[in-house]
Amino acid sequence: MSTAAIAVDTTRPGVPLSRLVKVELRKMFNTRSGFWLMMSIAALATIATVIVLLIQVLNDNADVTYGIYSQAVGTPMAILLPVIAILSVTSEWTQRTGLITFTLAPNRAQIIWAKALSAIIVGLVSMVLAMAIGAVGYVVGTTIAGDTYDWDVTVRQFVFILIANVLGLLIGFMLGVLIRNSAAAIVGYFVYSLVIPGLLAVLAELWGWFKDVQPWIDFNYSSSKLFSDSVSGEEWAQIGTSGLIWLVIPLTLGVLAVMKSEVK
Template sequence: MSTLTNQPTIDTTRPAIPFGREVRVETRKMFDTRGGRWLFIITGLLIVLAMGLTLLVVALNDEVTITASGFSDVMTIPVSILVPIFAILTVSSEWSQRTHLTTFTLQPNRGRVVAAKFVSVTLLAVGTIVLAVALGAVGNVVYGLITDHDAVWNVSGKQLFWTVVLQLVFFWMAFALATLLLNTPATIAVFYVVALILPVMVYPVLSFIFEWARDLLPWVDFNYAAMPLISGENFFGEAVDVGPVEYVRFAFTIFLWVVVPGVLGYLRIQRTEVK
């Protein structure tokens, strides 16, 4: 005769991980490594160094003047050059160091992981931009105190808005390229070629030699597309009547360098075998 006993029911379900917790985890992971911490420290030091050198130049030469707008531009240079590497590493390092095995085990929904990384990168971008602008304001105050010139506050809301937007777009481009390539050296190389080398060394030469380059470049480069929206002038100092075409150009550059590689990268992450 067998005896039936009531076995306890084991609930194998678990509540979903809150998205805010995933964002905090992805943000912390950017600074957990020695490389991430030192990259952030170096970026901060470069921002302070840029402000110090600017103040030194204007203090030693009375003929050199600078305004709040100039300080803002100087402070955002280190941010736009170095901090986008965080956007790259937060994606590509998962695959190069094979930590994605743990990440996708704890959170099988890869779309939520990508979304959490994107939000954490955006928050970091906004935070560093705010820090750079704040230090620029401090530098402008110090400039008025140590020189015979008055501090000039000429940063308009429009200019500040487009500065933030342009910086965010570069962060998002770095993130999108990282999802597409899933390789740190390759992504960094492509990002700096597209964001720095081509606009500084190649596009100006093409625009001065070929007439068609002046019409084409605003459709393929963020800086050329955003310049009329920020200052009302093109990259050559010529006045531009800003209309729908200028906004469409800027939107198309975002589509070309953020949306297209981002969507393709998302699909690749969803389909790539975890091994």
């Protein structure tokens, strides 16, 4: 019994990153759960806009600016976008598609990069769409109420808001890479965003020295400065230092674990 040798062409170029990003974007939309999760972004932004619009129209004393609309539409985005980033990673393990993915594209690091870029693209587009919905609602509400327009969100503030939401999205992505289980990663994100800030705030109240250190180690605290009108050089340094602790190092460990783990 003879076996035929299979020639493998090793000179062919690998799969380009741009193609992998397109595939990952398609995978985020072509499932029923993924599609409705994306639709929920537009739906929640619309609902939040309608609520603020009704408050503006029905309450003559309401001093409503565009900033209030942007806060209303930004709140559900801050919750949903990290979940989308988590699911973009963990689906490979929870739905057992990782073996196919890493067989067709063996470069696992490139797959992780493609997933991160696709999640960021979806996050940016979603935020722009949500802010646009809020702007339309503000124009309609202000026109009906006969108020004076107050576009109190500058271009710089808008860019800062985008950066803040992308950082929150990347925290979710990091947890997805590190834990690789949808439910556990989502719970981990809510612990990070809701429980840990409260604990660190208590420590800052109890220990005076920790209050000075908190901006340098609390990523939630330091990145919240991005929602203000300006960010100083020291605050950017605090964002970078705390981000190294909470984002860069854990993400690096997660990627290394993905590179070495057995995919089943």
